[in-house]
Amino acid sequence: MLTGAGAPIRCKEIRSALPETVVVMDFGSHTQQVATADVPFGLKTSYGWRDLDLAGLNEILDGQRDNKASYAVTPTCFIPADQVGDMSVLKAVVHQANMLRRHDMLVLLPCSWRWLRSTSLPYLTEQIRSSRHPIGLIMQADGDPLERGEVPEALRQLCRSCPRLVLWRTDLAAFDAMAHGALGAAVGASAVLRHGIAPRPDSGGGGHRPYPVVLVRRLLGYHRVATLQDWFAHIDPWTCDCTACKGAALTRFTDNEAGVLAALRHTVCELYGLHDELDATLPGDERIGWWRQQLADAWEYHRLLASQTGTEVSFPRVLQAWRRPIPPALPAAAERNGQDRSGPS
Numbered sequence: 001m002l003t004g005a006g007a008p009i010r011c012k013e014i015r016s017a018l019p020e021t022v023v024v025m026d027f028g029s030h031t032q033q034v035a036t037a038d039v040p041f042g043l044k045t046s047y048g049w050r051d052l053d054l055a056g057l058n059e060i061l062d063g064q065r066d067n068k069a070s071y072a073v074t075p076t077c078f079i080p081a082d083q084v085g086d087m088s089v090l091k092a093v094v095h096q097a098n099m100l101r102r103h104d105m106l107v108l109l110p111c112s113w114r115w116l117r118s119t120s121l122p123y124l125t126e127q128i129r130s131s132r133h134p135i136g137l138i139m140q141a142d143g144d145p146l147e148r149g150e151v152p153e154a155l156r157q158l159c160r161s162c163p164r165l166v167l168w169r170t171d172l173a174a175f176d177a178m179a180h181g182a183l184g185a186a187v188g189a190s191a192v193l194r195h196g197i198a199p200r201p202d203s204g205g206g207g208h209r210p211y212p213v214v215l216v217r218r219l220l221g222y223h224r225v226a227t228l229q230d231w232f233a234h235i236d237p238w239t240c241d242c243t244a245c246k247g248a249a250l251t252r253f254t255d256n257e258a259g260v261l262a263a264l265r266h267t268v269c270e271l272y273g274l275h276d277e278l279d280a281t282l283p284g285d286e287r288i289g290w291w292r293q294q295l296a297d298a299w300e301y302h303r304l305l306a307s308q309t310g311t312e313v314s315f316p317r318v319l320q321a322w323r324r325p326i327p328p329a330l331p332a333a334a335e336r337n338g339q340d341r342s343g344p345s
């Protein structure tokens, strides 16, 4: 998944060089503008903000495909928490997208994590189910949305209830989602791409100093290299056998651009490794069993790390939540209110 102004050109370059690789674009409209029921789609252009009607939306999707995107992704604006309870915007996104009879698009649904609360989850589920296109769900929160109490379980319910759900701009929740029936997921390469962010139209993008973060596969989590260096200050650091590390220590990444890039290479290798393992399992019980084993191993590795280093290493809340039993799928609307559902004919 590519973001930023250079995305169309890079998309074309990558797909021309590696036609088998799935590459798509997310223009990030949801980080810039709040959706309304009248105008749920829009785009920042070099001439300023552009609201998109249906024809405009179609044209933008065509443009992505012209740049060789594997499939087109709607530039949906952000659906905030204060719209929870008011379904009009959510409905407008799905309804307008449903009017496009194309088979090469994914509808982004960038919402506040509050949509996954038990009171609004059935409505979110209903809208996702009524989409004729796959849905890419982005969860926004201040910090990690999966840290919000109800979210891990709600997300599993959504994945079990909506067969064509893709988790977008996420982290290892990708694997929990895919184990529980999600069609796919897009894991962010940097922390800011691992969950949704609320629109800040004026932000020029503050100059963050990069620092290296690595996925520690044994712990099923992302950690700053500085944290690893603290842990392993007095003992041999953990090493990694991925093709980027080839047995080198996970503490070696330096605090500059080259170090950040090398750390990212390691993380991407580990993500592909995890994905290959998931992909080798059969969907359903076998896949869920594989994921539960990863979580059980992670629990043991947290204990091992604590005993090796003599420090307190807490087992993250989200991993605890993923070790809990699986919730049932949500009933379809017809089962819930005893009414017929009027699907597209």
Ligand SMILES: [Zn+2]
Pocket: 240, 241, 242, 243, 244, 245, 246, 266, 267, 269, 270
């Ligand atoms: Zn590695």
